[in-house]
Amino acid sequence: MKAVLCHAFGPPENLTFADIPSPPIRAGCVRIAVRACGVNFPDVLMIRGLYQLKPPFPFSPGLEIAGDIIETAEDAPDLQVGQRVMATMMYGGFAEEVVVPAAAVVPLPAEVSYEHGAGFALVYGTSHIALTRRAQLKAGETLLVLGAAGGVGLTAVEIGKQLGARVIAAASTSEKLALAREYGADETINYSSENLRERLHEITNGRGVDVIYDPVGGDIFDQAVRRIAWEGRYLVIGFASGRIPSLPANIALLKNASIVGAFWGAYLQNDPVAIRNSFAQLADWYAAGDLKPRIHKIYALDGAAPALRQLMERRAMGKVLLKPQP
Numbered sequence: 222m223k224a225v226l227c228h229a230f231g232p233p234e235n236l237t238f239a240d241i242p243s244p245p246i247r248a249g250c251v252r253i254a255v256r257a258c259g260v261n262f263p264d265v266l267m268i269r270g271l272y273q274l275k276p277p278f279p280f281s282p283g284l285e286i287a288g289d290i291i292e293t294a295e296d297a298p299d300l301q302v303g304q305r306v307m308a309t310m311m312y313g314g315f316a317e318e319v320v321v322p323a324a325a326v327v328p329l330p331a332e333v334s335y336e337h338g339a340g341f342a343l344v345y346g347t348s349h350i351a352l353t354r355r356a357q358l359k360a361g362e363t364l365l366v367l368g369a370a371g372g373v374g375l376t377a378v379e380i381g382k383q384l385g386a387r388v389i390a391a392a393s394t395s396e397k398l399a400l401a402r403e404y405g406a407d408e409t410i411n412y413s414s415e416n417l418r419e420r421l422h423e424i425t426n427g428r429g430v431d432v433i434y435d436p437v438g439g440d441i442f443d444q445a446v447r448r449i450a451w452e453g454r455y456l457v458i459g460f461a462s463g464r465i466p467s468l469p470a471n472i473a474l475l476k477n478a479s480i481v482g483a484f485w486g487a488y489l490q491n492d493p494v495a496i497r498n499s500f501a502q503l504a505d506w507y508a509a510g511d512l513k514p515r516i517h518k519i520y521a522l523d524g525a526a527p528a529l530r531q532l533m534e535r536r537a538m539g540k541v542l543l544k545p546q547p
């Protein structure tokens with residue numbers, strides 16, 4: 222099979238595209254012919270050696286895929302050859318075939334395309350668990366989404382609206398903010414040209430923001446955290462800006478605010494039931510037409526480098542995908 226390979230930490234252009242043997246089937250697992258893979262910022266971090274997980278070389282990046290089951294282990298009886306599915310993994314998705322535990326596989330309803338399936342789990346799963354379980358966002362509260370047109374950001378806007386929040390989208394360009402409005406944002410702030418702290422003060426009449434969803438970190442964190450409301454919750458999602466910020470702890474004390482971490486992948490190991498329940502809610506919203514996964518651009522499997530560059534250069538608006546087969 223063909224696969225994208227990382228032989229040493231470095232830029233996307235160092236990835237190779239090679240013919241390698243298909244991984245052997247393992248107990249409790251299924252083999253899937255990959256029809257589409259989601260590209261995520263953690264892939265960018267992983268190939269550069271900046272992610273918490275550092276797989277042995279050579280490895281294929283890729284955390285989520287959709288495709289068809291082509292082989293099942295004897296002890297994976299609930300899944301059948303020919304079934305359309307989506308699946309998540311720690312790495313390995315940028316390949317024509319993957320072997321994954323049956324527990325990581327979710328059947329894909331007939332009306333869901335491979336493209337939507339491959340770009341769904343990580344971004345919607347992260348935003349849903351973060352906003353509901355971790356931040357306990359309530360109807361009527363204000364939600365600020367930073368990096369609001371990115372992969373996870375746009376899903377936080379959509380889910381925030383589903384939960385009845387007043388959503389403030391913040392991003393770096395007017396094009397990105399127009400997209401966030403299309404996805405339901407009530408207010409927008411361009412943090413490249415406007416003062417984020419002043420605008421948040423204005424929009425919330427000085428009250429501050431109840432829940433802040435932050436996949437960006439760095440300087441934007443420094444500004445946003447100072448506009449957290451009384452009993453607000455600051456969701457630490459990621460650090461796409463490249464800097465992990467530090468917090469003067471008096472801000473949390475004075476506002477009775479909480480800094481809340483949300484790492485979706487850790488639920489796969491520690492609480493898979495929470496993931497299943499979250500997917501059930503997301504599937505209902507999707508079926509009702511309330512979630513509209515946005516695909517920014519699709520590349521062939523050998524286009525991993527330019528695909529990853531879309532994210533690194535802040536060009537992605539929604540999801541970037543790879544497609545092994547036309």
Ligand SMILES: NC(=O)c1ccc[n+]([C@@H]2O[C@H](COP(=O)([O-])OP(=O)(O)OC[C@H]3O[C@@H](n4cnc5c(N)ncnc54)[C@H](OP(=O)(O)O)[C@@H]3O)[C@@H](O)[C@H]2O)c1
Nearest residue numbers: 262368371372373392393436459460461462483484485532
């Ligand atoms: N906690 C979890 O479970 C979880 C799950 C998935 C992803 N993440 C993390 O969430 C973050 C976003 O992931 P994603 O897949 O949504 O990525 P993405 O689509 O590339 O979105 C990231 C956004 O960050 C903003 N940004 C600011 N400075 C940037 C820079 N120097 N380089 C790139 N982007 C920059 C961009 O928006 P503007 O241009 O508008 O500023 C961009 O839209 C990453 O840190 C990722 O590791 C966490």
